[in-house]
Amino acid sequence: MRNSKKIDVVIVGGGPAGLSAALVLGRARKNVIVIDEGRPRNAVTGEAHGFLTRDGVSPGEFRRVAKEQIEAYPSVSFLADTAVSITGSDGHFQIATAQGSSIESKKVLLAVGMKDRPLDIPGLAEVYGESAFVCPYCDGWELRDQPLVIINKGAELMHFAPLISGWTDRFTICTNGPDELSDTEREVLRRKVQLYESPIHHIDSEDGIVREVVLEDGTVIPCRGIFFKPDLVMGSALPRDIGCEIAETGNVVVDILGKTSVPGVYSAGDMASRVYQSIVAASNGSVAAAAVNNELNAEAWGEMNEHI
Numbered sequence: 319m320r321n322s323k324k325i326d327v328v329i330v331g332g333g334p335a336g337l338s339a340a341l342v343l344g345r346a347r348k349n350v351i352v353i354d355e356g357r358p359r360n361a362v363t364g365e366a367h368g369f370l371t372r373d374g375v376s377p378g379e380f381r382r383v384a385k386e387q388i389e390a391y392p393s394v395s396f397l398a399d400t401a402v403s404i405t406g407s408d409g410h411f412q413i414a415t416a417q418g419s420s421i422e423s424k425k426v427l428l429a430v431g432m433k434d435r436p437l438d439i440p441g442l443a444e445v446y447g448e449s450a451f452v453c454p455y456c457d458g459w460e461l462r463d464q465p466l467v468i469i470n471k472g473a474e475l476m477h478f479a480p481l482i483s484g485w486t487d488r489f490t491i492c493t494n495g496p497d498e499l500s501d502t503e504r505e506v507l508r509r510k511v512q513l514y515e516s517p518i519h520h521i522d523s524e525d526g527i528v529r530e531v532v533l534e535d536g537t538v539i540p541c542r543g544i545f546f547k548p549d550l551v552m553g554s555a556l557p558r559d560i561g562c563e564i565a566e567t568g569n570v571v572v573d574i575l576g577k578t579s580v581p582g583v584y585s586a587g588d589m590a591s592r593v594y595q596s597i598v599a600a601s602n603g604s605v606a607a608a609a610v611n612n613e614l615n616a617e618a619w620g621e622m623n624e625h626i
């Protein structure tokens with residue numbers, strides 16, 4: 319498919335960030351195509367929490383309602399496909415997809431999210447999203463007061479241990495191998511909780527519910543839930559391919575309006591933030607959409623003046 323009409327904005331990614339941007343731009347009467355391959359990071363979980371008015375909604379239902387509402391705005395359309403390359407420059411981008419579409423667009427908004435590298439602890443994939451999670455703001459309430467295992471290490475562990483204690487004081491820490499903790503840090507943690515540094519051998523579970531974490535030294539830790547530090551990469555290589563500046567954290571560098579270092583390219587959601595929550599992704603999707611819209615309107619206004 320080749321789109322004859324130049325689109326105002328191609329949004330790559332149809333999670334909370336991309337969908338929120340599509341809603342704002344549809345209401346601003348911009349021609350928009352949302353390209354989404356439909357593999358959101360939270361697909362493993364049955365319920366998403368903490369999104370005002372949508373607490374406990376399934377990720378699938380969240381998307382369904384969002385799309386239904388966005389489809390009321392006729393200038394927005396959806397393409398179930400993967401964007402594989404973006405060429406050109408501000409005002410004249412060409413976006414190619416895996417299924418052979420080629421779309422011309424004035425601006426691009428990247429909202430491709432982050433994704434997990436394969437989980438390397440045997441048994442973890444079986445419980446991920448059921449009783450093993452990554453963010454206590456998302457799933458801590460459901461595991462409150464339960465015996466938990468925290469799989470984390472280093473500086474982040476020193477932050478995470480006090481954080482998780484707000485939901486339960488019945489937790490054990492596994493660093494899954496020798497940690498770079500200082501003696502003082504180790505001492506601080508051991509005063510409050512059990513700390514194991516042996517590598518994890520496997521996780522035992524039944525129907526997605528973790529029963530125990532088994533360490534290589536033979537220690538068995540019974541528990542009802544796990545919080546672990548995920549190993550994340552950007553949801554797509556596109557931001558890097560088109561030259562967006564990438565931070566040390568692996569996220570795209572944006573200004574407060576969602577502008578990347580590449581003119582005409584905006585970014586929002588997990589890929590452009592360090593706060594991985596749907597409502598935050600939706601919020602900065604909305605901000606970036608308004609910024610793109612302002613830029614498009616200002617450019618069109620300027621062109622009109624040139625012709626007077």
Ligand SMILES: Cc1cc2nc3c(=O)[nH]c(=O)nc-3n(C[C@H](O)[C@H](O)[C@H](O)COP(=O)(O)OP(=O)(O)OC[C@H]3O[C@@H](n4cnc5c(N)ncnc54)[C@H](O)[C@@H]3O)c2cc1C
Binds near residue numbers: 366596
């Ligand atoms: C287990 C788990 C539980 C979570 N629970 C909660 C919760 O309870 N509450 C909460 O607020 N947050 C939760 N989160 C975090 C939440 O999922 C993210 O913050 C949110 O999904 C980020 O939205 P996004 O739009 O940036 O990215 P995503 O939702 O990941 O969407 C990105 C989309 O872009 C698509 N995409 C990527 N590359 C391309 C491409 N080249 N072409 C086309 N499409 C592409 C992907 O397939 C995907 O559909 C959870 C996360 C996990 C992992």
